[in-house]
Amino acid sequence: MAHSVTVVDVASILDELKHEHDDDPSAVATTMTFLAYVDDPAIVTWMRERSRAIVEKVPSRLVLLDGTLDPSSHETHTIAQAEWVLIGTRGCNPEAIGSIAHAFTRPGVPTVLLWAGQRIADDPVFSALNGTADSLILDSSRIDSGVAQLAELTEYFARDRRFAVQDLAYLRLAPWQEMIAQFFDDPALTEELQLLVSVTITSGSQAEAEYLLGWLASRLGWKPGPAHRFSSGRGQAVTFEIHHEGGPRRVRRIELRSPSAMFRAQLESDDATVCLTVEGANAQPVRCEPLHDIAIVDLLERAILEPNTSDVYRATIEMVRALLATDA
């Protein structure tokens, strides 16, 4: 049901939620408060749909703070075992938004902030909300195919590590990481990792490519240098190239070369299968694997269920920061 009030009336909205429960007694379990903020009219519908899909899967209270709507607008629903609340926050000062968020936070369960604002570090609303949340989820390649938001995230991450951060742009690389790792599971090929001389990544968005490169470099102990080069642990130069091709947020190909071998993982035309090729020393038959491209809702669910920042991600984002600084 939709109602209009002149100001955000927290008590009456909570009362509405209670009545929704009376109508739907199945709403009994809550595992988190899911706080979502959006101020971009282009993605409001997207956020509504995705947040609804999340609460249909995870019993929770979702509070969607919509910076494109006036505070006089709000909606409450119960969905499956969850509560869904939308509140307009356009024109509200950041402190008021933080206060509203706090008022709707369920005590005793974690609060997860899904941030879809256009800025991070310098956004006062972000600063107001992060005091309420235990962990942060964002998608640094959502807004454009460049690295502006990723660069902001790396700076923010370097300054404030209180938050557990999950970036969907990084999480969606999991199948690629797994497939790249597969190349080197065979002990006969593991040594090749230390001999790599070039990395070429083809991706529709820069953020995913930077993350993939940062992950590889941090795992292999490479140090970033000028002119698209790393220096490996053995002091050897490793060149890299990033090509833009394909749809946003999609990696299409990664190719690694050593003096004696070439390893390539390439997305096929069906957009669902990646074929793995090893040529040269220890060449192997081409093997095709399902990409398991992860739907955004599943990515969000993973980010929610695994809120801790891993050491591997920490090292990756630090490498990405160094890479971006080198590029700059």
Place this chain on the structure above:
Amino acid sequence: MPDATATATLSRTDGATNPLREGVQTDRIKDSCSIVFFGASGDLFKRMLLPAVYELRRRGTLPTGFSLIGFARSKYSDDEFRAYCKRELDEFAYGAKPEGAMWDDFAKSIRYMTANFDDTQHFVALKHILEENDEKFKTAGNRLFYLATPPSVFPKIIEQLAAAGLDPAGNTKGWTRIVVEKPFGTDLPSARALQTEVEKVFNERQVYRIDHYLGKEPVQDIMALRFANVIFEPIWNRNYVDSVQITSAETLGVEERGGYYDNAGALRDMIQNHVMNLMALVAMEPPATADADAIRTEKFKVFAAITPPTLDAIKSMSARGQYDAGTIDGNPVIPYRKEPDVEPSSNTETYAAVKLFIDNWRWAGVPFYLRSGKRLARKVSEIAVTFRSIPHRLYGEKTDAIEPNVLVVKIQPDEGVSLRFDAKVPGPKQHIRAVSMDFNYGAGFGVQSPPAYERLISDAMRGDQTLFTRWDAVERAWEIVMPILQTWQNERDRSFPNYAAGGQGPQSAREIFDQWRIL
């Protein structure tokens, strides 16, 4: 090569020295291997096993080196068998259908042998195929043999594996494991005879006895419910628990399995394995670790503490039934004795109920009521733990029935947990009424559990025996049910058929327990 322990079985593809492996989440099975399905032209393979393996492939769970070999009497070439697999997957795959690069890649790894189980040379030829596959698909010498044939052929296949050098002792490159489908024997002597054959070739760590019930996610949730929460364990004993009911009820009849079922019956088919395994999970002590052996040892201890009923006590501790004509979901159904391949005067029970006691410190005196039947009112599998009544009535009007608390673990359908407790009815009077607090796994986690066979096949490939039954437990379960089995075999039940299809089961079940939960 000996298969020392599940956790110690790290192959050459374990990725231990691959720095890219750290932090990379994967469900992929580490050990490359070949899997050989004996009986690959049968129903179990096409309906359950093949779809499970294909889904493992589709999810990227199969190891990087993999091959599948069908071994059966039906005549197929490799290509014909691949075409057969594709046709059956078109019908039975529960994920995506087989097509595109994914299917082409999977199909390449499939081979078939038309074979006679009596001919050792066919097993020698199988050995050559496996060796070829080790080279071609990098399967590292690891072999999983899956017996999906009728049980009568199990001993012959095991004998032939050894004769052809396909036994673990003959495999110097990798591990060799065998999956044995249920039933493991049809009674205690036949189970022991089969085990004797198994032991000649495989040690216990190489044997995976499937009870597919154990692969169901809600069954695994029983342990998590007990041992991941602090609130249940303090009251999980004779001081607080009045009784435990375990039910596995079906609305289905024997379908196309009349010939098998008429020689088995509900006690053999369900109670001795599925239902008793549930009982073990409910009653076991907390294992020291989550290791397979620690868990299986605790489950065995439960069976070891059960005294098999004496012949004198069988009538008061067990009940049997056979369904007559009736109505299920509004449709008339025929009596058991008129089912295809069933003897018209059959004495086989389609319903069995048993009362057992676990004679240990925790459970002494607490009855465990187990029941399973076909053509009952509702399809339901559940465990209901009924707690003792309150010691002193403080609330409630005299007319109010103060019900004991009941914790129900629902296995199917609607997997979940519900707790019944008493609450005050709002108002000035002190009326008390039982209410239910429900948790549903589907709604709670929003994910579908993988089918049991998918989990079990992947566990066997990983070398994790947790969900497979150890021989000592199988043997003890047979020892417990044997007195009932023998009595029922020797004494015809002249009341058969004694319950109407679509009902609650035979009246005689009420004589051992009058508070069965309504189906």
